[in-house]
């Protein structure tokens with residue numbers, strides 16, 4: 001019999017398809033796991049409602065848990081309450097930095113901080129940076145340019 005702990009451990013091995021250095025659990029995307037007599041139901045909230053990676057994440061969760069011998073795996077999408085960058089675990093924040101993504105500040109529900117005045121460069125730590133493109137490769141990311149080390153970097157928008 002598989003334990004809830006083993007399920008969470010397995011889910012923690014499923015990485016974010018857009019940021020393969022962090023897991024869906026660390027990103028706060030996997031919300032809840034419920035076990036019943038014949039299977040498991042996983043509730044997840046995508047970082048962005050129209051996230052094209054949603055189907056991919058769903059498949060990976062199902063595949064991973066079937067690998068534990070669970071016959072029925074259901075993945076539910078919860079859009080309310082919406083995902084917030086505050087749900088990113090501290091462990092993931094450090095990894096985002098090594099991936100060249102500046103982690104978003106914790107905003108505690110204050111979403112006015114979409115573009116904070118001071119953004120530290122994840123490479124050199126300089127705050128002499130500016131937004132070059134508010135819409136990065138995905139809607140959750142913005143592209144910045146660091147004047148300190150002359151490198152572009154991406155930042156998670158606080159949302």
Ligand SMILES: [Zn+2]
Pocket residue numbers: 121122123124125126146147148149150151
């Ligand atoms: Zn820099």
